[in-house]
Amino acid sequence: MVRYRTDTRTRTVEKAARIIFSLCAFTAVAAVFSITIYMIANGVPAVLQAGWKEILFSSVWQPAAQEPSFGILYVILTSVVGTFLAVLLGVPIGLFTAVFLAEAAPGWLAAVIRPAVELLAGIPSVIYGVLGMMILNPFMYRLEQRIFADSWTHQFTGGANLLSAVIVLAVMILPTVISISEAALRAVPPELKASSLALGASPVETIFQVTIPAARSGILAAVVLGVGRAVGEAMAISLVSGNAVNLPLPFCSVRFLTTAIVSEMGYAGGLHRQVLFTIGLVLFVFIMMINGILSSILKGEKRQ
Amino acid sequence: MSQSKISTDKLNLYYGAKHALKDITIKIRSNTVTALIGPSGCGKSTFLRSLNRMNELTDGVRMEGKVYLDGEDIYGPKMDVTRLRKRVGMVFQQPNPFPMSIYDNIAYGPKVHGVKNKEKLDEIVERSLKQAAIWEEVENQLSKTALGLSGGQKQRLCIARALAVEPEVLLMDEPTSALDPVSTLKVEELISRLKSQYTIVIVTHNMQQAARVSDDTAFFLMGEMVEFDTTARLFVHPADKRTQEYVTGKFG
Numbered sequence: 001m002v003r004y005r006t007d008t009r010t011r012t013v014e015k016a017a018r019i020i021f022s023l024c025a026f027t028a029v030a031a032v033f034s035i036t037i038y039m040i041a042n043g044v045p046a047v048l049q050a051g052w053k054e055i056l057f058s059s060v061w062q063p064a065a066q067e068p069s070f071g072i073l074y075v076i077l078t079s080v081v082g083t084f085l086a087v088l089l090g091v092p093i094g095l096f097t098a099v100f101l102a103e104a105a106p107g108w109l110a111a112v113i114r115p116a117v118e119l120l121a122g123i124p125s126v127i128y129g130v131l132g133m134m135i136l137n138p139f140m141y142r143l144e145q146r147i148f149a150d151s152w153t154h155q156f157t158g159g160a161n162l163l164s165a166v167i168v169l170a171v172m173i174l175p176t177v178i179s180i181s182e183a184a185l186r187a188v189p190p191e192l193k194a195s196s197l198a199l200g201a202s203p204v205e206t207i208f209q210v211t212i213p214a215a216r217s218g219i220l221a222a223v224v225l226g227v228g229r230a231v232g233e234a235m236a237i238s239l240v241s242g243n244a245v246n247l248p249l250p251f252c253s254v255r256f257l258t259t260a261i262v263s264e265m266g267y268a269g270g271l272h273r274q275v276l277f278t279i280g281l282v283l284f285v286f287i288m289m290i291n292g293i294l295s296s297i298l299k300g301e302k303r304q
Numbered sequence: 305m306s307q308s309k310i311s312t313d314k315l316n317l318y319y320g321a322k323h324a325l326k327d328i329t330i331k332i333r334s335n336t337v338t339a340l341i342g343p344s345g346c347g348k349s350t351f352l353r354s355l356n357r358m359n360e361l362t363d364g365v366r367m368e369g370k371v372y373l374d375g376e377d378i379y380g381p382k383m384d385v386t387r388l389r390k391r392v393g394m395v396f397q398q399p400n401p402f403p404m405s406i407y408d409n410i411a412y413g414p415k416v417h418g419v420k421n422k423e424k425l426d427e428i429v430e431r432s433l434k435q436a437a438i439w440e441e442v443e444n445q446l447s448k449t450a451l452g453l454s455g456g457q458k459q460r461l462c463i464a465r466a467l468a469v470e471p472e473v474l475l476m477d478e479p480t481s482a483l484d485p486v487s488t489l490k491v492e493e494l495i496s497r498l499k500s501q502y503t504i505v506i507v508t509h510n511m512q513q514a515a516r517v518s519d520d521t522a523f524f525l526m527g528e529m530v531e532f533d534t535t536a537r538l539f540v541h542p543a544d545k546r547t548q549e550y551v552t553g554k555f556g
Contacts, residue, residue, distance in 0.1 A: 013506065192400050194358065197361065198358060199393070199469055200386040200417060213404065272425075
């Protein structure tokens with residue numbers, strides 16, 4: 001006979017365990033909730049004081065001037081343009097790497113590439129920044145000297161410009177894009193590929209016309225997560241982007257939303273400090289939008 | 305006997321160390337339905353997949369012997385595998401339409417083989433869907449996704465997709481095992497109608513189905529082709545004791 005253990009001690013342990021699990025789960029929710037409240041509470045006052053048009057749509061950033069101006073338009077544009085270009089550069093490379101890993105690579109080569117990609121994800125972002133400074137910036141500077149040799153108006157940046165930041169970001173989103181798209185490609189049923197091949201399509205035709213379309217929602221999720229990573233990155237790009245508030249042109253020094261906070265929070269006070277919180281709020285809104293897009297993609301996939 | 309469309313000569317196939325097909329020599333008559341029967345793992349699907357070189361997609365496969373299509377060695381150096389697969393179409397066990405519209409599913413094959421003209425494609429799509437007896441059910445929703453169809457409709461769509469490249473041979477790997485009885489009946493009727501134009505080889509482990517649809521039947525057991533004869537004779541007067549035991553349901 002089986003005897004069910006329903007004595008009080010077991011029940012107390014069960015109850016305690018459930019409470020501990022719930023508390024742990026609640027920590028994450030509480031963190032998100034309090035961050036949201038905190039960002040709004042600290043980001044909004046500056047908007048009320050200086051005017052939202054003055055902050056969001058003015059391009060003059062002179063927080064320490066006699067008559068300070070807190071326009072972050074260029075900073076927002078830099079984040080948008082920089083992220084867009086990084087994704088434009090990083091996603092094709094990442095996607096093709098994923099295709100190669102999932103479809104074409106012989107076992108031993110995949111066994112070399114995959115750990116390398118994982119390692120790439122584990123490297124601290126400041127290392128990317130330092131490498132960018134040492135390798136990319138000098139290269140960019142030489143390019144800059146060549147291109148703007150006859151220019152009277154160009155402000156030389158020493159190579160710390162938008163392009164350097166874009167390249168660093170593109171490399172940094174690779175692991176995300178590669179691993180998630182590879183998983184999506186691998187989830188495509190093998191019979192689907194076999195059907196295409198059995199119709200006389202070549203392997204490359206099959207990849208582009210059947211496998212990638214079949215994996216598109218997963219690949220889209222990879223892109224969105226890549227965007228999220230690029231938007232949120234601060235350390236690496238603060239070292240390579242020159243950190244001056246400018247219109248995001250390839251060879252200009254630029255300042256991103258993240259680097260704006262990093263570089264000034266240490267000494268800012270008063271309204272200046274509050275505007276930095278507003279910048280944080282803008283960043284926060286971006287990230288929330290990206291997450292919203294991602295979850296609607298994943299929901300759409302489930303419905304299919 | 306009419307002319308043989310496909311024939312093999314001492315075909316041997318190995319998965320690594322496993323000897324999966326042993327000395328298979330067969331002549332498949334053109335414009336007939338040939339059924340391949342036998343218990344799971346007997347090699348019938350492997351044999352089917354060697355007729356359009358789909359086995360090459362599996363790692364560690366080694367082959368010996370010859371497979372001829374109209375007398376031409378399909379593993380020979382002159383044979384282009386995409387051309388071969390255009391001539392020898394295949395329908396799989398699981399209905400697996402591409403994640404695109406019904407129209408695009410059918411047009412996929414012809415497009416791959418270079419048909420670009422829209423009118424020509426329209427014509428191919430309509431003809432193929434009619435041939436596969438699914439036109440009436442989908443003619444008003446050609447632009448809708450094929451993933452919304454029922455299982456039986458999906459399988460007929462896959463048959464239409466295979467027919468769209470105008471193959472000469474149609475290989476079917478247990479095409480009805482994932483379908484309900486009504487859909488199965490529709491697909492079987494379809495097979496009987498299609499054999500006037502195509503040579504059909506069908507793998508099935510449903511012996512009634514083999515008896516209903518096929519002209520010839522080959523019985524496979526542990527990688528060997530035990531017996532190959534007309535369906536009528538193989539089911540009623542099998543020459544081999546093992547065939548008799550299998551078709552009377554003693555094992556398998």
